[in-house]
Amino acid sequence: MDADNVRMYVCGPTVYDRAHLGNARPVVVFDVLYRLLRHVYGEGQVTYVRNFTDVDDKINARARALQEGGDGRSLNEIIRALTDGTIDWYHADMDALGALRPDVEPRATEFIVQMVAMIEGLVAKGHAYAAEGHVLFDVRSYPDYGKLSGRSVDDMIAGARVEVAPYKRDPMDFVLWKPSSDEEPGWDSPWGRGRPGWHIECSAMAHELLGPAFDIHGGGIDLQFPHHENEIAQSCCAHPDAGFANFWLHNEMVQVEGKKMSKSLGNFFTVRDLLDQGWPGEVIRFVMLSTHYRKPMDWTEEKAREAQKQLGAFWSLVGHSEQKGEIDNAVVEALSDDLNTHKAIARLHHLYTVGDAAALSATLRFLGLVGEDQAVWIDADKAARELLSDYSEALSKARAEAMLNKDFGLVDQMKRMLLNAGAEVRIGKDVVEVLPTVEFDPSKLEALK
RNA sequence: GGCGAGUUGGCGGAGUGGUUACGCAGCGGAUUGCAAAUCCGUGUACAGGAGUUCGAUUCUCCUACUCGCCUCCA
Numbered sequence: 386m387d388a389d390n391v392r393m394y395v396c397g398p399t400v401y402d403r404a405h406l407g408n409a410r411p412v413v414v415f416d417v418l419y420r421l422l423r424h425v426y427g428e429g430q431v432t433y434v435r436n437f438t439d440v441d442d443k444i445n446a447r448a449r450a451l452q453e454g455g456d457g458r459s460l461n462e463i464i465r466a467l468t469d470g471t472i473d474w475y476h477a478d479m480d481a482l483g484a485l486r487p488d489v490e491p492r493a494t495e496f497i498v499q500m501v502a503m504i505e506g507l508v509a510k511g512h513a514y515a516a517e518g519h520v521l522f523d524v525r526s527y528p529d530y531g532k533l534s535g536r537s538v539d540d541m542i543a544g545a546r547v548e549v550a551p552y553k554r555d556p557m558d559f560v561l562w563k564p565s566s567d568e569e570p571g572w573d574s575p576w577g578r579g580r581p582g583w584h585i586e587c588s589a590m591a592h593e594l595l596g597p598a599f600d601i602h603g604g605g606i607d608l609q610f611p612h613h614e615n616e617i618a619q620s621c622c623a624h625p626d627a628g629f630a631n632f633w634l635h636n637e638m639v640q641v642e643g644k645k646m647s648k649s650l651g652n653f654f655t656v657r658d659l660l661d662q663g664w665p666g667e668v669i670r671f672v673m674l675s676t677h678y679r680k681p682m683d684w685t686e687e688k689a690r691e692a693q694k695q696l697g698a699f700w701s702l703v704g705h706s707e708q709k710g711e712i713d714n715a716v717v718e719a720l721s722d723d724l725n726t727h728k729a730i731a732r733l734h735h736l737y738t739v740g741d742a743a744a745l746s747a748t749l750r751f752l753g754l755v756g757e758d759q760a761v762w763i764d765a766d767k768a769a770r771e772l773l774s775d776y777s778e779a780l781s782k783a784r785a786e787a788m789l790n791k792d793f794g795l796v797d798q799m800k801r802m803l804l805n806a807g808a809e810v811r812i813g814k815d816v817v818e819v820l821p822t823v824e825f826d827p828s829k830l831e832a833l834k
Numbered sequence: 835g836g837c838g839a840g841u842u843g844g845c846g847g848a849g850u851g852g853u854u855a856c857g858c859a860g861c862g863g864a865u866u867g868c869a870a871a872u873c874c875g876u877g878u879a880c881a882g883g884a885g886u887u888c889g890a891u892u893c894u895c896c897u898a899c900u901c902g903c904c905u906c907c908a
Contacts (some may be wrong), residue, residue, distance in 0.1 A: 397908090404908090407908050408907095409908085534904090535837060536836080536838095537836095537837095540836050540904095541904065604908065606902075606908085607902080607907060610904070611905095638903095645901080645902080676847075681901070685846090687846085691857075694858085728848060730847095730856080731857075732856090735856085793867060796867090797868080810870055811870065812868095814865085
């Protein structure tokens with residue numbers, strides 16, 4: 386809409402717990418988009434907003450449990466502390482994945498005033514009504530309701546899985562505001578003390594921070610309905626001529642070893658779990674980017690291992706050279722084509738194969754595939770190379786002897802040990818080299834006699 | 835019951851109305867004491883059926899299967 390101010394809003398997490406792997410996908414996907422937009426339009430020309438939803442019944446339940454467990458603070462204080470802590474976790478974990486922080490990360494609880502104002506506007510325009518302390522959005526008042534997700538109100542009602550509250554005019558009407566009991570957090574409003582419904586916070590914050598119309602709205606495909614559908618209904622009815630979001634992007638879900646990630650299947654884990662297991666954040670990111678964002682992404686150990694191997698190879702090429710290069714244009718083109726990250730990775734392989742360390746380095750940086758882990762890895766790699774150079778010398782000597790007396794027993798034994806420790810043994814015509822691989826483990830080396 | 839996405843070689847995973855990526859694994863060769871690594875070479879895969887077309891993996895329709903959403907969910 387405005388090349389000097391490209392605006393993007395992405396639905397962020399409800400901060401009640403550690404981010405799981407599924408939470409990480411939109412973060413990584415839209416981080417790539419953010420980086421691309423900054424590259425194309427300029428770093429200062431892009432505004433990226435991603436919210437924290439810090440008012441939610443799951444949070445309330447946790448806070449109440451803490452209170453009942455003896456926490457003497459007020460409910461609001463506990464909630465604030467709880468969500469503060471969860472946000473810190475989120476930042477740490479997403480930073481580890483190489484995701485840039487958005488320009489603005491608004492918290493829902495800091496925009497209650499704007500939500501109330503928007504709801505009042507909707508009531509005034511006849512799109513919402515108060516009933517029994519609730520305020521509900523009247524879906525029948527918005528003819529385009531269901532357009533984004535390709536549903537019709539009638540179809541959905543036919544599905545008959547809608548909870549029908551007696552105060553609703555239509556079963557599909559959704560809550561904009563609901564009353565709070567004394568044990569629940571609440572804010573004063575024209576409809577009494579209460580709290581916002583789930584969807585209104587994004588509409589209010591997007592409007593406040595990006596204006597009535599902006600370029601891109603993103604989030605997980607599971608949010609397409611009802612969350613985004615409801616956002617559209619609210620925002621478009623509140624600001625009928627603005628248009629709200631120009632483009633909607635939805636990432637597909639994450640699976641684990643071919644199955645849906647769920648607590649009941651026991652394949653549920655957080656980003657922190659993976660990091661603690663020793664997977665570098667860049668490897669997790671690399672796995673994410675190897676699948677197009679609109680397809681389900683299957684997390685498997687095998688993919689992670691493969692990603693680590695490939696990234697390790699890239700890093701070892703760029704890590705030991707200080708050349709400054711340009712971001713590869715073919716990668717930018719691939720990303721410009723609906724974020725074809727896998728094609729971009731194929732191009733990285735090409736840069737690696739032709740040995741263009743400078744371009745590879747700049748492009749990896751652009752894609753967020755080098756970070757602290759790379760520095761750590763380079764250090765470890767250097768140390769390992771040093772350690773192995775002694776072994777290399779010894780092996781070289783032993784081999785020279787063996788070449789004369791044709792007894793290769795010792796050479797083979799040394800080789801086995803080195804390979805077993807994850808080293809790579811290269812014996813050429815006259816050169817012997819021993820180099821570490823990503824699997825190198827010095828503790829598996831026994832002292833050479 | 836409603837809505838949607840997908841089904842590509844051993845595996846992962848792009849893409850295209852005709853020339854069929856890329857990575858890993860495999861195979862053949864060079865090399866090697868043997869390997870590893872490297873280099874060179876190598877595989878005509880697009881769920882099934884019908885249709886449109888000179889020609890379809892790519893477009894249309896049908897069928898099968900998988901998955902997701904419809905309820906908190908990224």
